[in-house]
Amino acid sequence: MTTALTVPVQAERDYDVVIGRGVRRRLTELLPAGVRVFLLHPPALADAVDTVAATLADAGHQVLRHCTPDGEEAKTALVATECWAELGRASFTRDDVIVGIGGGATTDLAGFIAASWLRGVQVIHVPTTLLGMVDAAVGGKTGINTGEGKNLVGAFHSPLAVLCDLDWLSTLPAADLRAGAAEIVKCGFIADPAILAAFEAGPAAAIDPTGDVLADLVRRAVAVKADVVSTDLREAGRREILNYGHTLAHAIEHHEQFRWRHGDAVSVGLVYAAELAGRAGMLGSAVVARHRDILTSLGLPTTYRSGAWPALREAMGRDKKARGATLRFVVLTDVAAPTRLEDPAEELLQDAYTAISEEPR
Template sequence: MREPVTVPVRAEHDYDVLIGSDLLDRLPALVGEGVARVFLMHAPALREQAAAVAGRLRAAGYQVHPHELPDAEQAKTIETAAGCWAALGQAAFTRTDVVIGLGGGATTDLAGFVAAAWLRGVRVIQLPTTVLAMVDAAVGGKTGVNTAEGKNLVGAFHSPSAVVCDLDWLVTLPPADLRAGMAEVVKCGFIADPRILELVESDPAAAMAPQGPVLAELIRRAVQVKADVVSADLKESSLREILNYGHTFAHAIEHHEQYRWRHGEAVAVGMVFVAELAHAAGLIDAALLRRHRDVLAALELPTRYRPGVWDELREAMGRDKKTRGATLRFVVLEGLARPTRLAGPDPALLAAAYTAVTGE
């Protein structure tokens, strides 16, 4: 068995992100000794994978309690979390037991939040099955649920005890979901590691090949970017905000679309929006702005959004976690891999960026 790549993360407790193939047999060692019960949370589409995980853990002597969730963002509600806590109580889960999140970003977000609150914190192991979850949601310990007022407004910082990125899961991932996850990879290229952009630009098809070496390297590089940032700023007091590049506008889109858009699709448009904003503010040149559109288009990700809803999006952005009082704050670039913050931009610049994103 080929050894996986290990990316360490420093947090309230240190943990590793394992990246490789055929990693299921490593799971019992990660669960460890002194654990009686495992609560395995998964989406409906992953019943077969969940059965394989449960079988391996039961063979190692653990009691496994599978718990199927609603699909995608529908799972990220306080009602779904309450259902999980009820199941944990009925199964008599203790502080020495373990929660596992098997699935995409919504599942890992919810699993972390459920684990953070149960008995004021039990261990969680994340098994991300999508590119987006591998490079973003499962790493870093940000957990949460959505409310009617916005995305991820309720949550907690609760780091996993391990993250297992088994690239074999990606073989059955729908192409649209794989593509959407690449937006978070591209984000890491713009804010910290330009080599990511070069790999995508040189061969977009190879970047999208589930079992190919290029995608494996892209995932490793994106995980390393996030690990470096999280290790320096666990609770988003300053540096970690750069990981939200493109997310302020993206979350507004998701909220306005009632989460019918994939997160990565919204992030792609969100990155174009902040690139337009930075260009209008004189922070980046036209070439870097154009590179945003070109890289995302090469991966067949959206770069435009519909006109006529600016007021609704502006209101939604006012509830963003980076907002301070009535002051909107955006992560922008002042050059490639040089992220900064733009606080309280002129409303005319914001409107101009929106107009540019609509193509009008």
């Protein structure tokens, strides 16, 4: 991909997701003259953010920086409080802009701070991971975690823009690329079969950060999410399909105290959702098997410990899609045909989990 592509998102305030190489340089073009910028970033990106901050300063912007903890440790009330304190000391106004540079945890936090400070200031997301580009930074969901679960505190707050600079991907460890690919696979199963075909044609090429295949997959995944979000910003209905595989995935992340990569947990969750639909008579065995085949070809996990089921079942009861005591799962009746399965029998839940358990069954 030599030319940047723009995917529009319709929301309470429309914005563009710009995808291409070197597009981080467009940040200064998006900022009104003279506004202050609050930059949030993880420690590993300090040197790269030095360059961004210098460019912003040269363009006449006062830059405040906050280095967040790594990963999900950034998404806590304590870190949010620290950010609010800094904004307060700086008399940060509604005319100023927050910029999140980092993975999904950083953009989730940046969006939440922007949504909550003065009841809403503008935010620009610059995702630096594959997961951030295709999932977390797009769609306007923001949030932090609590001891009881992931993303239970948050708000919907659309960004001013999202800059997906594909050059960041060359710096990622292979494990992070694989984990990000799980969210792209999800988009293939819920909406775009061409994504699945690309992974089946060559899994190595599909996650090669220097190649055109991954660039196209990022574009396709963003387009899927943009289409869904544009019709249902606040998850009143259709947007729930983006949570395919996430009911169990979030439970695994909580059980692992967020030591697992989100994409790894989603991979297991996708297989679980497929097994659940298959055992409910809603999805054919070939599509169930296709989940395992594609995810395994990418080196992603598709099983989890059988002994963890009681804790996972309890955590799933706190899932955001639950209504009272009723569990609701996004499932498929075929590729690109998502629907909901509501209040499945406990025996069915257990049977599907047994199918993905690591120990001999």
